[in-house]
Amino acid sequence: MFNTLNEKLTAVFKGMRKQIRISEENIQDALKQVRIALLEADVNFKVVKRFIENVREKALGEAVLKSLTPDQVFIKIVHDELVNVLGGDDPAAKINLNSKPPTIIMMAGLQGAGKTTTSGKLAKFFMKTGKSVLLVAADVYRPAAIDQLEVLGKQIKADVYTDRNTKDVVKIATDALAHAKKTAKDLMIIDTAGRLHIDETLMDELVRTKDAVNPDEILFVADAMTGQDAVTVAKTFNDKLDATGIILTKMDGDARGGAALSIKEVTGKPLKFIAIGEKLEDFEQFYPDRMASRILGMGDIVSLVERAQDAIDPDEADDLASKIQKKGLDFEDMLKQFKMIKRMGSLESIMRLIPGLSAAGPMNVDDKQLKRIEAIIQSMTPHERKNAKVLNSSRKKRIARGSGSSVNDINKLCTQLEQMNKMMKRMKKKLGSGKDLSKMNMKDIFKNM
Amino acid sequence: MAFFDIFRKKKNETSVQVEQTEEETPQSPVGETSKSFFGKLKEGLSKTSDKFTGGLENIFLGRKTIDEDLLEELEELLITSDMGVQTSMKIIDSVRDEVSRKTLKDPAELKNSLKKKILEIINLDNTLNQVEEKPYMVIVVGVNGTGKTTSIAKLAKMFKDSGLKTVLAAGDTFRAAAVDQLAIWADRAGVPIIRQAEGSDPAAVIYDAVQSAKAKNFDVLIADTAGRLHNKFNLMKELEKIFRVIKKEMPAAPHEVLLVLDATSGQNALSQAKKFHEEVGITGIILTKLDGTAKGGAIIGIVDELKIPVKFIGFGEGMDDLRPFDAESFVEALFRTDINEADKG
Numbered sequence: 001m002f003n004t005l006n007e008k009l010t011a012v013f014k015g016m017r018k019q020i021r022i023s024e025e026n027i028q029d030a031l032k033q034v035r036i037a038l039l040e041a042d043v044n045f046k047v048v049k050r051f052i053e054n055v056r057e058k059a060l061g062e063a064v065l066k067s068l069t070p071d072q073v074f075i076k077i078v079h080d081e082l083v084n085v086l087g088g089d090d091p092a093a094k095i096n097l098n099s100k101p102p103t104i105i106m107m108a109g110l111q112g113a114g115k116t117t118t119s120g121k122l123a124k125f126f127m128k129t130g131k132s133v134l135l136v137a138a139d140v141y142r143p144a145a146i147d148q149l150e151v152l153g154k155q156i157k158a159d160v161y162t163d164r165n166t167k168d169v170v171k172i173a174t175d176a177l178a179h180a181k182k183t184a185k186d187l188m189i190i191d192t193a194g195r196l197h198i199d200e201t202l203m204d205e206l207v208r209t210k211d212a213v214n215p216d217e218i219l220f221v222a223d224a225m226t227g228q229d230a231v232t233v234a235k236t237f238n239d240k241l242d243a244t245g246i247i248l249t250k251m252d253g254d255a256r257g258g259a260a261l262s263i264k265e266v267t268g269k270p271l272k273f274i275a276i277g278e279k280l281e282d283f284e285q286f287y288p289d290r291m292a293s294r295i296l297g298m299g300d301i302v303s304l305v306e307r308a309q310d311a312i313d314p315d316e317a318d319d320l321a322s323k324i325q326k327k328g329l330d331f332e333d334m335l336k337q338f339k340m341i342k343r344m345g346s347l348e349s350i351m352r353l354i355p356g357l358s359a360a361g362p363m364n365v366d367d368k369q370l371k372r373i374e375a376i377i378q379s380m381t382p383h384e385r386k387n388a389k390v391l392n393s394s395r396k397k398r399i400a401r402g403s404g405s406s407v408n409d410i411n412k413l414c415t416q417l418e419q420m421n422k423m424m425k426r427m428k429k430k431l432g433s434g435k436d437l438s439k440m441n442m443k444d445i446f447k448n449m
Numbered sequence: 450m451a452f453f454d455i456f457r458k459k460k461n462e463t464s465v466q467v468e469q470t471e472e473e474t475p476q477s478p479v480g481e482t483s484k485s486f487f488g489k490l491k492e493g494l495s496k497t498s499d500k501f502t503g504g505l506e507n508i509f510l511g512r513k514t515i516d517e518d519l520l521e522e523l524e525e526l527l528i529t530s531d532m533g534v535q536t537s538m539k540i541i542d543s544v545r546d547e548v549s550r551k552t553l554k555d556p557a558e559l560k561n562s563l564k565k566k567i568l569e570i571i572n573l574d575n576t577l578n579q580v581e582e583k584p585y586m587v588i589v590v591g592v593n594g595t596g597k598t599t600s601i602a603k604l605a606k607m608f609k610d611s612g613l614k615t616v617l618a619a620g621d622t623f624r625a626a627a628v629d630q631l632a633i634w635a636d637r638a639g640v641p642i643i644r645q646a647e648g649s650d651p652a653a654v655i656y657d658a659v660q661s662a663k664a665k666n667f668d669v670l671i672a673d674t675a676g677r678l679h680n681k682f683n684l685m686k687e688l689e690k691i692f693r694v695i696k697k698e699m700p701a702a703p704h705e706v707l708l709v710l711d712a713t714s715g716q717n718a719l720s721q722a723k724k725f726h727e728e729v730g731i732t733g734i735i736l737t738k739l740d741g742t743a744k745g746g747a748i749i750g751i752v753d754e755l756k757i758p759v760k761f762i763g764f765g766e767g768m769d770d771l772r773p774f775d776a777e778s779f780v781e782a783l784f785r786t787d788i789n790e791a792d793k794g
Contacts, residue, residue, distance in 0.1 A: 141766075144626040147625070149625075225717040227716065228529050230715075233713075233742070254679075254717065255717035256716075
């Protein structure tokens with residue numbers, strides 16, 4: 001499932017590598033693939049349509065940069081547009097704290113979205129910064145919802161306001177506000193009952209609660225797994241309540257979370273937080289770029305491309321590649337490559353960006369290993385670095401001593417170099433001898449690995 | 450055959466026609482006015498259908514032939530019901546085939562053809578499994594917030610109303626106050642509950658419940674489980690352990706493994722169904738929250754791919770807002786054109 005959009009786009013643009021501009025003709029199929037990817041990610045149908053139109057406009061005529069392929073440029077346009085729609089660098093994605101405490105936050109959403117748990121998480125989030133929080137149990141309908149909030153309050157040592165004698169939510173909220181003022185709380189978080197957006201009576205109850213306590217924040221809580229209906233639900237809640245922000249829950253699942261785009265698009269309200277786990281600290285701020293990659297199901301090839309662009313001097317890379325192609329890879333080249341890679345960040349962070357790998361589970365790469373290899377190579381004479389063949393056992397012993405490793409390590413490294421050279425030959429054959437390796441892009445290299 | 454004919458031997462004693470219970474005036478705990486099952490289902494689905502069929506009618510308006518534009522618009526409509534790109538494309542492609550084979554010409558026939566195709570997919574045998582041993586053990590699983598606990602309460606009431614001695618097991622020992630929540634529902638449904646302290650091992654709770662239900666000669670035992678995201682390795686292993694432990698006491702149990710899916714959810718529902726099925730083997734689906742505006746179309750792709758029947762649908766917070774799934778009325782309601790006509794029914 002991962003990486004499908006990338007693969008499809010690569011296929012779409014295959015054979016167009018020589019075209020330097022994205023044109024009306026070559027964009028059709030690409031847009032179709034993006035459309036499918038977005039729909040499969042549960043972005044609402046109409047939102048997809050608008051989005052595709054914007055991408056088309058932005059992409060047309062975009063020059064394809066040297067060293068990048070049209071599919072890479074295209075996917076970057078799609079990704080950037082998605083980030084842009086999801087909030088860009090909008091600083092509004094913070095909770096507005098009232099200068100006159102308590103800051104009042106009201107939660108609202110459908111049943112089962114995760115309001116109660118999220119209320120607890122939000123409380124904990126603020127308590128970590130030294131704020132005092134009052135949780136208000138205003139879900140008088142769901143059996144044991146009040147108990148649930150009380151248990152959560154106990155877990156995070158937050159006060160919980162309850163009134164089991166009334167079903168009047170407006171009264172609970174106003175009484176709670178008085179209590180919060182009396183006990184000098186910085187914040188109060190009102191947990192409301194889940195309700196259907198079409199349930200007029202219950203929606204009206206929310207409006208009346210809002211009018212009574214005038215919350216600083218009204219957060220619409222939505223399940224990241226929501227499908228096409230997200231637009232209808234979010235729009236109704238927002239129309240009635242004029243929400244100030246959105247929290248996406250169950251982001252630790254494997255839903256692509258297209259609802260985020262739908263909700264943002266129809267409400268225009270910022271996505272503020274995501275809930276990412278069973279524990280109360282599993283809660284963090286919303287990052288548009290991560291969400292964009294997730295919706296597109298693409299790992300984070302964009303960051304990888306960007307990092308590579310920053311770290312690698314294209315001329316240096318060209319020289320290295322054409323040299324390797326002619327003479328094969330030696331230890332000197334290996335050292336140079338390591339340096340380039342190191343400029344891109346830790347190995348693990350690079351691996352994570354590679355689509356597909358991030359889904360494969362925890363990474364088992366050790367940056368120290370790179371260092372050890374560097375030490376070994378640096379213990380070689382320039383001649384040895386260029387001619388691995390001269391490494392006999394006495395040379396190996398010397399290098400081992402010099403680098404603080406064993407002869408066995410050096411043998412391993414020699415084998416690795418041999419394998420890399422073999423692989424390179426295979427790749428050359430596969431691509432045809434006429435092709436210049438330096439013109440290959442990262443993705444092709446990964447594919448051939 | 451009656452839906453609650455779960456014991457082979459006792460067929461005649463226990464069978465209670467579903468239609469009979471429909472005529473009762475259901476007591477709703479939140480005090481909403483209840484209607485007949487089909488009335489309610491249609492009402493629930495009408496918000497769905499309004500949009501769906503409203504769109505459908507608009508699409509057909511003034512069309513004399515079935516062309517590519519029409520098919521594309523239809524595909525879009527299917528997608529908006531959460532049917533997913535693949536399933537929608539599959540259905541439209543088979544319509545396209547018929548059109549090119551000239552077996553389908555009239556746009557008016559297209560609606561029936563679509564209806565038939567969806568019905569073909571979801572119309573599986575959805576009666577409950579029959580067994581010869583007691584208790585009849587049902588376990589309910591699903592991701593967080595789909596409505597497991599509420600559905601269990603409603604299920605319990607249905608079994609109880611069918612004359613079966615029913616007991617609940619509070620297997621969600623994880624979520625704060627989940628046990629209390631089920632206890633309140635058990636009270637409303639008038640069935641006992643077997644519970645232990647929050648935080649205890651769910652496998653132990655359910656194992657004890659099986660033993661106890663056996664000893665006390667209960668007909669039906671329904672076990673709740675904590676909501677768990679299907680991609681959480683440890684939580685899925687915990688579920689597997691629960692099943693292992695149950696089998697120690699009753700090798701053929703659980704007799705029904707019901708996965709609760711939220712009609713509001715999109716394509717992730719398929720991923721949920723696949724994973725739960727892989728881990729513990731699902732025997733049926735409960736599709737909840739059909740009283741909203743969500744269409745629940747994701748279910749069509751799921752049933753198509755996994756061949757697991759939808760056994761129940763939930764459409765409200767009332768104790769009686771759960772009914773056996775009826776494929777025909779589901780599709781009928783989905784494609785219904787005249788709202789007034791439905792209200793009469």
